[in-house]
Amino acid sequence: MVARLLVGTAALTAGCDNPTVVRPDFAYNPTELTGGLLYRWSTGAKVRVFVEPMAAGSIDLRVAVQRAALAWNAVPQAREVSLEVVANRDAADVIVYDRSTPQPVVTGSCPFNPSGAAGYTYFCPVNGRAEKLRPVSSTVLTAAMVIRVDMTTTATQPALDALVAHEMGHAVGIGGHSPQTTDVMYTRPTVSTPTDRDRATLRNLLGRAADITL
Ligand SMILES: [Zn+2]
Secondary structure, three states, X not given: OHHHHHHHHHHHHHHHHOOOOOOOOOOOOOOHHHOOOOEEOOOOEEEEEEEOOOOOOOOOHHHHHHHHHHHHHOOOOOOOEEEEEEOXXXXXXXXXXXXXXXXXXXXXXXXXXXXXXXXXEEOOEEOOEEOOEEEOOOOOXXXXXXXXXXXXXXXXXXXXXXHHHHHHHHHOOOOOOEOOOOOOOEOOOOOOOOOHHHHHHHHHHXXXXXXXXX
């Protein structure tokens, strides 16, 4: 009788930490690329994303980023993170640019080496936090992350949408790649809507303690 009561009390206490959200298992390892370290924004963060302007062309980076923000914003179970495309580079948390435009931030202590990558997401962890980066137009350290894409690798808007959705998946905390070709987080993604496997992986990591806070 006593033992049963204690078990009940313990379960109730555990339940109070997280009263409504039941977390799925991840479908692929979200810390594969970070040596087992889980990174994410602080819970409830509204992440401001700035897209470097470009001359109008047949495919549009800003459109791809807006679509990716909408797609990932639909995934968290309790609004642990949400992405918002903003107009001010100097107040952005994430800056996205194409290889054809100048690098918009002064990078930090970690090597910045996109080399031949179609997409490259950069942040630099220092003592458990992402180092703040200074936009070239500013004197203030603001951005935690920068994403470079190479639009010469994407001939169509759907191809660019898939590439950007993948990089934005890294931006919201997925530090791994899916082995399944149909997932957004596959190395060479062909879809821009997170699959159930992508969704489960993000939902899982958003319920875990961060080793690195962005
Ligand atoms: Zn990737």
